[in-house]
Amino acid sequence: MSDTSNTPEQRYDALHLITDEVLARYSKTPDPRLRELMLSLIKHIHSFAKEVKLTAEEWAFTMNFLEETGKWCSPGRNEFMIFSDALGLSMLTVTQDYPRPEHATEPTLVGPFLLENAPQFPMGADISAGAAGTPMYAHGQVLDIHGQPVAHAIIDVWHSDDRGLYDVQDGLEEKGPWARAALTTDADGRYSFWSVLPVDYPVPQDGTAIQMLQATTGRSWRPAHLHFRIQAPGQRPLITHIFDRNSQNLNSDAVFGVRPSLIADFKPQTPGQAPDGKSMDRDFFTLEYNFTMTDALA
Amino acid sequence: MSDTSNTPEQRYDALHLITDEVLARYSKTPDPRLRELMLSLIKHIHSFAKEVKLTAEEWAFTMNFLEETGKWCSPGRNEFMIFSDALGLSMLTVTQDYPRPEHATEPTLVGPFLLENAPQFPMGADISAGAAGTPMYAHGQVLDIHGQPVAHAIIDVWHSDDRGLYDVQDGLEEKGPWARAALTTDADGRYSFWSVLPVDYPVPQDGTAIQMLQATTGRSWRPAHLHFRIQAPGQRPLITHIFDRNSQNLNSDAVFGVRPSLIADFKPQTPGQAPDGKSMDRDFFTLEYNFTMTDALA
Numbered sequence: 337m338s339d340t341s342n343t344p345e346q347r348y349d350a351l352h353l354i355t356d357e358v359l360a361r362y363s364k365t366p367d368p369r370l371r372e373l374m375l376s377l378i379k380h381i382h383s384f385a386k387e388v389k390l391t392a393e394e395w396a397f398t399m400n401f402l403e404e405t406g407k408w409c410s411p412g413r414n415e416f417m418i419f420s421d422a423l424g425l426s427m428l429t430v431t432q433d434y435p436r437p438e439h440a441t442e443p444t445l446v447g448p449f450l451l452e453n454a455p456q457f458p459m460g461a462d463i464s465a466g467a468a469g470t471p472m473y474a475h476g477q478v479l480d481i482h483g484q485p486v487a488h489a490i491i492d493v494w495h496s497d498d499r500g501l502y503d504v505q506d507g508l509e510e511k512g513p514w515a516r517a518a519l520t521t522d523a524d525g526r527y528s529f530w531s532v533l534p535v536d537y538p539v540p541q542d543g544t545a546i547q548m549l550q551a552t553t554g555r556s557w558r559p560a561h562l563h564f565r566i567q568a569p570g571q572r573p574l575i576t577h578i579f580d581r582n583s584q585n586l587n588s589d590a591v592f593g594v595r596p597s598l599i600a601d602f603k604p605q606t607p608g609q610a611p612d613g614k615s616m617d618r619d620f621f622t623l624e625y626n627f628t629m630t631d632a633l634a
Numbered sequence: 635m636s637d638t639s640n641t642p643e644q645r646y647d648a649l650h651l652i653t654d655e656v657l658a659r660y661s662k663t664p665d666p667r668l669r670e671l672m673l674s675l676i677k678h679i680h681s682f683a684k685e686v687k688l689t690a691e692e693w694a695f696t697m698n699f700l701e702e703t704g705k706w707c708s709p710g711r712n713e714f715m716i717f718s719d720a721l722g723l724s725m726l727t728v729t730q731d732y733p734r735p736e737h738a739t740e741p742t743l744v745g746p747f748l749l750e751n752a753p754q755f756p757m758g759a760d761i762s763a764g765a766a767g768t769p770m771y772a773h774g775q776v777l778d779i780h781g782q783p784v785a786h787a788i789i790d791v792w793h794s795d796d797r798g799l800y801d802v803q804d805g806l807e808e809k810g811p812w813a814r815a816a817l818t819t820d821a822d823g824r825y826s827f828w829s830v831l832p833v834d835y836p837v838p839q840d841g842t843a844i845q846m847l848q849a850t851t852g853r854s855w856r857p858a859h860l861h862f863r864i865q866a867p868g869q870r871p872l873i874t875h876i877f878d879r880n881s882q883n884l885n886s887d888a889v890f891g892v893r894p895s896l897i898a899d900f901k902p903q904t905p906g907q908a909p910d911g912k913s914m915d916r917d918f919f920t921l922e923y924n925f926t927m928t929d930a931l932a
Contacts, residue, residue, distance in 0.1 A: 355726070382726055389731075402714040409704055409705075425693070
């Protein structure tokens with residue numbers, strides 16, 4: 337039996353035959369949604385490989401690169417998520433997935449550093465847990481889409497210290513979490529906490545995502561921000577950031593996460609009385625931001 | 635500054651803006667080939683996510699699944715490669731990458747189990763190294779495209795035992811390699827070795843690729859085969875399989891690797907003298923296959 341795909345025309349046909357054979361096989365996927373996902377994924381992966389005429393060497397590099405990427409994953413760090421963020425896939429998914437009425441707070445990407453079961457703190461507590469930085473007092477209210485307070489909402493907040501690092505990048509297992517908390521709103525939907533001012537930082541410098549960014553966009557920095565995840569019965573979970581208007585990187589976020597509505601004033605304050613009555617003997621910052629949730633999906 | 639993307643029409647616009655912003659950023663990639671690859675990849679990933687309306691839950695599942703896939707990688711096993719194989723990407727790349735004159739041996743995918751620095755054996759040696767199975771004698775000649783013998787070619791061969799397992803799946807570090815060898819052709823381009831007959835086997839049962847296959851095509855078996863990689867100065871490296879014509883899975887290879895020209899007769903033999911003069915007191919198999927390499931790319 338002889339090889340029948342050795343001329344250029346026959347090789348072209350062979351490529352289409354491969355795609356057709358793969359699609360035919362996956363069209364037998366029992367679950368309709370999984371079938372839809374797989375068939376579209378296969379079509380686009382094959383189209384990509386054909387469009388760029390992917391070489392065996394590039395393919396082998398990619399396989400090694402994916403394996404290497406897996407090695408950078410650990411609790412609180414998913415390196416694949418950084419790729420998804422850096423390629424705009426995360427923001428695309430967040431944007432199309434989240435139908436929002438006008439005036440609802442915009443969501444943004446979750447990022448690679450969320451941890452479940454964050455330490456719980458009471459209203460107004462200092463969540464920095466030893467993180468270095470300028471003191472910051474953040475407060476506001478969680479509202480539903482009708483403007484009513486959302487009482488007893490669970491707010492996860494997590495952010496960097498003044499080095500631009502998160503607890504998960506700094507020996508989490510030995511030192512425990514810092515600048516990370518689960519808070520609960522009061523009967524009026526209010527929240528407040530003390531921590532330290534977050535700063536601009538680059539994506540992790542020791543993984544594969546930074547290699548990709550350095551070889552492509554050259555943009556690896558994120559503007560200073562606080563991460564929030566807010567959950568309450570009857571409300572759709574809200575995952576978002578609040579960005580510092582003073583950041584130099586608002587127009588070049590490495591992961592395309594900035595939305596104008598999420599930029600807020602982290603206001604510098606001189607020593608004196610803080611909004612919660614605390615007496616401060618050094619400079620500090622205040623942030624006030626109200627969140628508007630949307631109704632849970634039916 | 636208010637949110638301007640809250641109506642369905644505005645959200646649709648927002649999706650295109652995200653893609654445009656990401657493409658604009660990556661269009662600054664300095665290396666022209668990497669730029670071409672990244673722009674095409676981003677277009678196809680975004681098109682996929684929009685086409686299927688990828689949800690945040692599906693995205694999160696995928697991120698966890700990729701992280702989990704990374705954990706199944708180890709020396710001699712790249713789980714991402716099994717996905718590439720199972721989605722037809724590997725065969726697509728091999729086929730389009732490898733311009734071949736007529737009559738050259740067809741390449742097929744490398745598979746996840748190749749190891750560099752395989753143990754070297756002399757001509758005619760038994761490479762099974764204790765692997766269980768029916769004895770098999772394989773021999774043939776390596777030729778160039780002009781029909782001339784390729785002397786001193788390095789042949790890597792690797793295959794399963796009678797359980798359908800490879801050495802890398804069976805405590806390689808403690809037990810060392812088996813059914814795996816680096817051979818050298820003689821002055822006439824000839825090779826020969828003894829080993830055990832490979833059998834049909836499923837892709838690894840303990841990783842994430844098998845989960846995907848079970849949920850989709852339901853086809854996880856590969857037809858019995860020997861892997862070959864042949865390298866020689868002036869010749870393009872040839873990576874291929876030889877498949878057993880008696881396999882029940884030739885038409886349903888989980889990774890789409892079968893080419894008719896790569897199917898050969900593994901011939902059953904009764905006790906007696908083998909082709910190399912060895913006296914066999916039990917049944918065995920013989921395989922004769924000649925490989926035709928192609929000139930190295932200019």
